[in-house]
Amino acid sequence: MIRKRPEPIQIVKQRRDAALRALVAGIPFVQFLGIAFERHGDELTAVLSFDDMHVGNPELPALHGGVTAAFLETAALVELGWQNLWQEIESGRLDAESLNPATLPRMPKTIDITVDYLRSGLPRDAYARARVNRSGRRYASVRVDAWQDNRMRPMAQATGHFLMPSPSAE
Amino acid sequence: MPDKIEIRGAGKRRYIDELPFCRAMNMVLEKVGDGTAVVSMPWNDRLVGDPVTGVVHGGAVSSLLxxxxxxxxxxxxxxPSAxxxxxxxxxxxxxATPGQTITAHATCYHLTRTVAFVRTLATDEDRANPVAMATGAFVVQA
Incomplete structure (x- = not known):
C-alpha cells in the first residue's frame, strides 16, 4: 500500500492564505474598520488595529461600543465563513487562487447577537477568537471572546445565532 | 459606548460630531430629548458587508443602534452625566435595502440610579418593516 505523498508545506500555506485573503478582502466594512485575520492551521484570530476613528469617548479615550460589537460580529461571521470555505478548499472543490466575491460561497447572515461589555476598550489593538458551538445545516451558534493586552482580562464577549447559506439558493 | 458627553448645554448636533467613530460613519442626530433619540446613517459603500448585494454589514447597524x-x-x-x-x-x-438611509429610534424606558434600560429599532425607508431591533442595558453615572 503506497500512501499519497503529502503536499509541500508552502503549497498548502499558499492555498489557505489565499482563501483567507479572498474571504476577508471581499467585505468592505471589515476593511474600513481595519480588521485582519491571523491564521494558525485552521484557527483564526481577528485583529482590530487601533485607529483614532474607533474612539467613542475622546475624553477617556475609549473604543466606541459599536466598534466592539462590529468587531465581535465580524469575528463570528468570518469564522463561520472560513470553516465553510476550508472544506471546499481542502477537498479541491474550489480553487483558492481564483476566488473573488462572485465565486466565494455566500456568507452566513446574523439572526441575533448579544454582546457583553466587560471592560472599557482601550485605545490600542484588540483581538478576538470565535468558537462555533453548533453548526447545523441551517443555523449556527457562535461564541466570541475579545481581549486587548491580557487574554485573561477579556474586554467583551458575545454569543450569536447565524443563518447558514443554503447551497440550493446559490 | 458614549461616555462623558455633555448634551445638556451643548448644541444637539455637537454630541455626535464629537465622537470620532460616529463622524467616520456619517451618523446624524435627528432628534433627541426626554429619554428618546433618533439617529440616522446614510448608505455608504464602506459600510457594505456583502459586496455582491451591497447590503450594509450587520456590525454597522449594531454601531448605529x-x-x-x-x-x-x-x-x-x-x-445622567455619562x-x-x-x-x-x-x-x-x-x-437593509442597499442605497437607503438607516434610521434608529431609541427609547430609554427605565432608569435606575445605576442602570438604564433601552430599546432601539432600526428601519430603512420602508418604515413598516424594521431592519433590526435591540435591547440594551447601559451604565448610569450620576
Missing part, C-alpha cells in the same frame, strides 16, 4: 441607545440614555430627564454600554442584544429581521 448602540450609539442611538447611548444618546437616549443621556437625554433622560434624570440627566453612560457606557453594559450589554446589548440585536435581532436582525431583514437586510
Amino acid at each position: 448602540d450609539t442611538c441607545g447611548g444618546v437616549a440614555v443621556l437625554s433622560h430627564p434624570a440627566m 453612560t457606557a454600554t453594559l450589554n446589548f442584544r440585536i435581532d436582525y429581521m431583514r437586510p
Whole structure:
C-alpha cells in the first residue's frame, strides 16, 4: 500500500492564505474598520488595529461600543465563513487562487447577537477568537471572546445565532 | 459606548460630531430629548458587508443602534452625566435595502440610579418593516 505523498508545506500555506485573503478582502466594512485575520492551521484570530476613528469617548479615550460589537460580529461571521470555505478548499472543490466575491460561497447572515461589555476598550489593538458551538445545516451558534493586552482580562464577549447559506439558493 | 458627553448645554448636533467613530460613519442626530433619540446613517459603500448585494454589514447597524441607545440614555430627564454600554442584544429581521438611509429610534424606558434600560429599532425607508431591533442595558453615572 503506497500512501499519497503529502503536499509541500508552502503549497498548502499558499492555498489557505489565499482563501483567507479572498474571504476577508471581499467585505468592505471589515476593511474600513481595519480588521485582519491571523491564521494558525485552521484557527483564526481577528485583529482590530487601533485607529483614532474607533474612539467613542475622546475624553477617556475609549473604543466606541459599536466598534466592539462590529468587531465581535465580524469575528463570528468570518469564522463561520472560513470553516465553510476550508472544506471546499481542502477537498479541491474550489480553487483558492481564483476566488473573488462572485465565486466565494455566500456568507452566513446574523439572526441575533448579544454582546457583553466587560471592560472599557482601550485605545490600542484588540483581538478576538470565535468558537462555533453548533453548526447545523441551517443555523449556527457562535461564541466570541475579545481581549486587548491580557487574554485573561477579556474586554467583551458575545454569543450569536447565524443563518447558514443554503447551497440550493446559490 | 458614549461616555462623558455633555448634551445638556451643548448644541444637539455637537454630541455626535464629537465622537470620532460616529463622524467616520456619517451618523446624524435627528432628534433627541426626554429619554428618546433618533439617529440616522446614510448608505455608504464602506459600510457594505456583502459586496455582491451591497447590503450594509450587520456590525454597522449594531454601531448605529448602540450609539442611538447611548444618546437616549443621556437625554433622560434624570440627566445622567455619562453612560457606557453594559450589554446589548440585536435581532436582525431583514437586510437593509442597499442605497437607503438607516434610521434608529431609541427609547430609554427605565432608569435606575445605576442602570438604564433601552430599546432601539432600526428601519430603512420602508418604515413598516424594521431592519433590526435591540435591547440594551447601559451604565448610569450620576
